[in-house]
Amino acid sequence: MSQPQKQHLIDPEICIRCYTCEMTCPVEAIVHDDSNVVVDFDKCNFCMDCIPVCPTGSIDEWRVVETPYSVEDQFSWMELPEQQDFGPAGSGVDTSIEALDEQMAALLAEAHSGAGGKSKAPASASKPSVNLYTIGKPAEATVQGNYQLTAEGADSDVRHIILDFDGHPFPVLEGQSIGIIPPGTDDNGKPHLPRLYSVSSPRDGERPNYNNLSLTVKREPNGVCSNYVCDLKVGDKVQVTGPFGATFLMPDDPDAKLLMICTGTGSAPFRAFTMRRQRNAAGRSGGMTLFFGARTPQSLPYFGPLKKVPETMLRKHLVFSRIEGEPKQYVQDKLREEAATVGDLLKDPNAYIYICGLRSMEEGVESAFADIARRNGLNWTDVRNGMREEGRYHVETY
Amino acid sequence: MLDLINVSYDTQIPNNVGLSSDKRVLKALEKWHPGYINWWNDLIPENFQQSLVYLRTAVSVDPKGWAKFDYVKMPEYRWGVLLAPQVEGRRIPCGEHAGEPAWQEVPGEYRALMRRLIVIQGDTEPASVEQQRFLGLTAPSLYDMRNLFQVNVEEGRHLWAMVYLLHKYFGADGREEADDLLRRQSGSEEAPRMLGAFNEETPDWLSFFMFTYFTDRDGKMQLESLAQSGFDPLSRTCRFMLTEEAHHMFVGETGVGRTIERTCQVMNENGIEDPYDTDRIRALGVIDLPTIQKKLNLHYTLSLDLFGQEVSTNAANAFNAGIKGRYMESRLDDDHKLTGDTYKVLDVDGDRIITRDVPALTAINMRLRDDYTRDASGGVGRWNKIIEKAGIQFEMKLPHESFNRKIGVFADKLFNPDGEHVTGAEYDEGMKNWLPTHADGDFIQSLMKPEREPGKYASWIAPPKVGINNKPGDFEYVKLHMA
Numbered sequence: 001m002s003q004p005q006k007q008h009l010i011d012p013e014i015c016i017r018c019y020t021c022e023m024t025c026p027v028e029a030i031v032h033d034d035s036n037v038v039v040d041f042d043k044c045n046f047c048m049d050c051i052p053v054c055p056t057g058s059i060d061e062w063r064v065v066e067t068p069y070s071v072e073d074q075f076s077w078m079e080l081p082e083q084q085d086f087g088p089a090g091s092g093v094d095t096s097i098e099a100l101d102e103q104m105a106a107l108l109a110e111a112h113s114g115a116g117g118k119s120k121a122p123a124s125a126s127k128p129s130v131n132l133y134t135i136g137k138p139a140e141a142t143v144q145g146n147y148q149l150t151a152e153g154a155d156s157d158v159r160h161i162i163l164d165f166d167g168h169p170f171p172v173l174e175g176q177s178i179g180i181i182p183p184g185t186d187d188n189g190k191p192h193l194p195r196l197y198s199v200s201s202p203r204d205g206e207r208p209n210y211n212n213l214s215l216t217v218k219r220e221p222n223g224v225c226s227n228y229v230c231d232l233k234v235g236d237k238v239q240v241t242g243p244f245g246a247t248f249l250m251p252d253d254p255d256a257k258l259l260m261i262c263t264g265t266g267s268a269p270f271r272a273f274t275m276r277r278q279r280n281a282a283g284r285s286g287g288m289t290l291f292f293g294a295r296t297p298q299s300l301p302y303f304g305p306l307k308k309v310p311e312t313m314l315r316k317h318l319v320f321s322r323i324e325g326e327p328k329q330y331v332q333d334k335l336r337e338e339a340a341t342v343g344d345l346l347k348d349p350n351a352y353i354y355i356c357g358l359r360s361m362e363e364g365v366e367s368a369f370a371d372i373a374r375r376n377g378l379n380w381t382d383v384r385n386g387m388r389e390e391g392r393y394h395v396e397t398y
Numbered sequence: 399m400l401d402l403i404n405v406s407y408d409t410q411i412p413n414n415v416g417l418s419s420d421k422r423v424l425k426a427l428e429k430w431h432p433g434y435i436n437w438w439n440d441l442i443p444e445n446f447q448q449s450l451v452y453l454r455t456a457v458s459v460d461p462k463g464w465a466k467f468d469y470v471k472m473p474e475y476r477w478g479v480l481l482a483p484q485v486e487g488r489r490i491p492c493g494e495h496a497g498e499p500a501w502q503e504v505p506g507e508y509r510a511l512m513r514r515l516i517v518i519q520g521d522t523e524p525a526s527v528e529q530q531r532f533l534g535l536t537a538p539s540l541y542d543m544r545n546l547f548q549v550n551v552e553e554g555r556h557l558w559a560m561v562y563l564l565h566k567y568f569g570a571d572g573r574e575e576a577d578d579l580l581r582r583q584s585g586s587e588e589a590p591r592m593l594g595a596f597n598e599e600t601p602d603w604l605s606f607f608m609f610t611y612f613t614d615r616d617g618k619m620q621l622e623s624l625a626q627s628g629f630d631p632l633s634r635t636c637r638f639m640l641t642e643e644a645h646h647m648f649v650g651e652t653g654v655g656r657t658i659e660r661t662c663q664v665m666n667e668n669g670i671e672d673p674y675d676t677d678r679i680r681a682l683g684v685i686d687l688p689t690i691q692k693k694l695n696l697h698y699t700l701s702l703d704l705f706g707q708e709v710s711t712n713a714a715n716a717f718n719a720g721i722k723g724r725y726m727e728s729r730l731d732d733d734h735k736l737t738g739d740t741y742k743v744l745d746v747d748g749d750r751i752i753t754r755d756v757p758a759l760t761a762i763n764m765r766l767r768d769d770y771t772r773d774a775s776g777g778v779g780r781w782n783k784i785i786e787k788a789g790i791q792f793e794m795k796l797p798h799e800s801f802n803r804k805i806g807v808f809a810d811k812l813f814n815p816d817g818e819h820v821t822g823a824e825y826d827e828g829m830k831n832w833l834p835t836h837a838d839g840d841f842i843q844s845l846m847k848p849e850r851e852p853g854k855y856a857s858w859i860a861p862p863k864v865g866i867n868n869k870p871g872d873f874e875y876v877k878l879h880m881a
Contacts, residue, residue, distance in 0.1 A: 057864040057865070
């Protein structure tokens, strides 16, 4: 039996046939006839160059298929076919598939788009499980704890939520996400779709060898799911899908150097990475460096516990943009200050870069990297693309 | 070594042309910049200038960097000079120099011709922003308002692109032309914009959508032909502009499509089958399909005039000199010189429309216009699918090229939209069914009520199928500044 594979498609009902994607595609995988513009499965290498140039959003469509749709099939379409149902998939599936249901896959594809091409997992990363639980068949978890991470009176409310899965297997790796289905219906009377949250605990559980995990969730004004999660009480039952994500993972190599850059709740996976190394390898570590931005120390999640992690384990650069009487500082400013060590990491074949947080941080971080690369006589785009191809450059922004 | 992919921010102007090491041009542009900012600030109503708009900004020309989305105040938008990456060993694609290495500097003999083409292209960019300046006040949703402003800032960037070429390659003459681009004003008595179609105010949103669909598509075809230029910097500029131009096509096609969709939906909800039951349909707050067809007739025919005379020696000279190519020149399979070839053009013989073969070289305009018509008919077909899906008996059509023309062989001749010659009396009688009347304009104007709640749309237009950058339906595309 053939393995399910991911196929890139274009929505013929939304496409305006401007052919910009066709002109952009570096491998000529996109072709058109008088009716449709389509992607040739045999040629597309998922470089994602066509995604941002599309003016309509019709190009960001994905299906997991057993037999790919041919170019001729696609020419005849008036609308996109539905996603086939595959049910849960174990670790046997093509490991580049981040999720088997299209909405989650699209969300992750967008979150990872800042990497500038198809994301790849580190070669040594453990193999993730994806889609064990779906909207139709979610897992039920019980809330074990809900702690406020930000100080009273801080300008944001960030929560540390612990979920227990009781007897249901729910294997996650550091860097993976889970979906939470808020109860109730949307304006159109349809059940809410799950929202994705990155797991902030390591693979053996928030508490070692307990079947639980933790999330880091910020309350958003009018956020349907974030308010639901932030208001959860111990003992409440929660509907969970996932796990999702197959590329934003850590290398299984204690000597690998990790450079982690985040803002706000983007710290969740890096808490998991750090705890994984603390618990495993008895603290042995090729070195981890964290650049963490927040408005104030009071609004920086895990500010207290983070300070207790020894510098030998994790070099910490905490930067704040709203401290009274001090100039605003952002992660990219700190990166530039640390240009020498960051430059060394860009040249190190065993260094891995992870960026997680708000979409708006991407550009500043990229331009800091470009400057640092230039000073080291490197071209950032080449460095980035090379690292990404080797599974050493990861972006998850939202 | 210049970094051609990563835009340098060490100067006032984001660019990938090494401006910081080109002191002469940098100085000229920095001198031009304040006038540009004044032009922009005088143009767009103040409270929109202060509003945060969810805009796409190009920060570099690789596919990843050219579409960064974030909230921006329009006067702080980073208008930059971005050229598509240089193609190694590119050659002049057409005309008598075909096959020679592409020019990196302007050849002296073509200087005047080239400057004129760049100025004409450059003049249309600020003109359309001027024509659309008041539309923000009546936007049917925040989504549409954002799309309008995206179109506006990108037209602004296109002006920058042309001004860069003038400053970089045309010396003192170029600087003077660049200043004049800010001096002329759409609709001005003393100093109007160069092309007629760019001196009319865009009065309402349906006109805006038709304008972006039909008139910006002329712009797209002109850019396509300049993207084939043997003058490499011009070609590279236009190639990058085309990527942005696709957004304008999108705004036009989906804007008209959503208007049609809403009309069909309301007709069905109210059991109206006859698309010509105008009074009942209009009373429900939507635009009847025949009126939409009339707007289509108007904007399509105005846009055809922008292609100039069917047979033109200027166009032949530009092609022969390798300054302008044909649409998709590099994909065409001929000698790219057109020395012995002919092309069919329409002409008038008494009351009859005939086709005649003329030397292909002189029919460059006609050929581009034919390519345009083919390109424009695609969206009309997709609009008809919306009507068909709603089960309504009506079909949108492009009128015949002879109808309502002011330039070319059909200028001021009496043809109806089917391309039949009619008498003066028949023409006068027909016109009210063929082109929008003042009464139609008044009716459309009466629907132009602003809707400023996120996720809500005015009565006459359907919401889009997908949000910008995949944003959800109630996303606040513009955070309005309440003065």
